[in-house]
Amino acid sequence: MKQILVTGATGELGTTVVETLLKTMKAENISVLTRKEESKTEFEQKGLKAFIGQYSDVESLEKAMDNVNTVLLISSGDQGDRMQEHKNVINTAKKKGVKNIAYTSRSLKDKNTLVNKLMMEHFLTEDYIKESGLKYIIFRNALYMDVLPLFVGKHVFEKGILQPAENGKVAYVLKAEQAEAMANVLMNENFENQTFNFTGSDAFSFYDVASVLTDLSGKEVIYKTIEVEPFKKIMLNNGIPEPMVKKIVDFNLDIKNGQESTVTNELQHYLGRKPKDLKEGLKLLFNL
Template sequence: MQLLVTGATGNLGRSIIEALLNNIPAQNITALVRNEEKIVDIKAKGVTIFEGDYDNVPSLESAMEHVDTVLLISAGDQGNRIQQHKNVIDTAKKLGVKNIAYTSRAMQHRETLAHQLMEEHFLTEDYIKKSGLSYTIFRNTLYMDVIPLFIGKKVFETGIFQPAGDGKVAFALRKEMGEAIANVLSHEDCKNKTYKFTNNETYSFYDIAKALTTLSGKEVNYHPVAVSTFQERMRPTGIPEPMLQKIVEFNTDIKNGQEDEITNELENKLGRKPTTLKDGLKTLFEF
């Protein structure tokens, strides 16, 4: 098997490649990166590196020569993400790649999403299924790693203010989802299967506040606020309006139960239980 990992310099891509190197020879792994200088350590281990991006079709063609399987790591939202994904899928089909895998998102109800960028994951899944390529889709839960970004650096002074109500999320560590993805790609054929990688429990911002209180010894409280109150509180920080709107949409989906599905598939593919919220926060906040 010859496997191409796109978006390999991102946090998820790097985690996947590092886990792949524990399972398969480095010469069986190819990585597509925007900047080769950011991945010199991976290249030194024997992974083949191609510079390019999802908008540069010739670079995609070069990277996919002699490749059996392409892992498409979803693009960021700075460009035309759907077209970028289509470029990867179309190039794979054109060059005779047999299999494609895709990192999607574990959302409950496509029809009622507040965060419309999440719909682009479903549109990409649709396009993959129509391509005729054998596929594996990884629907990943919201990264536990984003919690510090959500709650801010002053959480131990101010507490947590989010418009998420009592909503819960099956947060899991990005590195563990990367490891699980690598295990599937290393040991299983693409058989038109969709995995949902979530933690074994769901957690609310009340649970996050409680865990941080226990870990820090400082009282941390969660204040579920209205969207308008949250926006008024955040605007003086200088946060760009599009970013603020994105955070609101994430929280709205959490409040509406979009992120609270639990499966045992992450545990099964890791071969152990995923890291709990408390243990994950201990690492993320360096207690």
């Protein structure tokens, strides 16, 4: 019987993974790592094995991996030393005799031409996992559709969409559907060093996003593409911090260059249904 440890269990992705696992697995066969005492209590009330800890605390990782044979490493945020945090999890898994590790990476076309260097850490983590000798499954997830409200801004229905992405396309997927499919893999697949590209069934540009928002809202939404330097100036003048502006620009340039446009049917296969398309997703995300 698998004993699965879900790291980052209180985030949106981890929460849905755990909820999906509970549909067919006994709670006692699921371990979770959380930073919050109240979350630990909530998990324990459901019968799960819950541990307080974080990726930077190796001792807490060791406790959480007792008697665990499968670890889902949900990628860390980029606020700290993400690579070292990932290495801590992988090294601890190997030390504790864990057999299988899964990792939430990114579905990007060519790591060698990425503009967004933060994304390179996903591929470096993949390499580290492969070198560890652990059996692995790598989930290369498409950009979450859930980020679109952040990309287009609060005033999208009044001001439209302004981004330097030209006609670049993204195979968006709702985060909850990514998580559900990952949980299905964890429950049902043997770890045989596989890599899955979990993407939407089609790829869409910001022109498509604007068109769908127009249809759903009845208000005309126009997408205007813009050069990088004027875009940066507008963002900075709007009070957005320079590091965040750089992140937004880098994401857009990779979209423009086709990095996010890969489409496969692998998500649909493990989800057991066709994932929600752009119109269905935007209707949910914008409450339209």
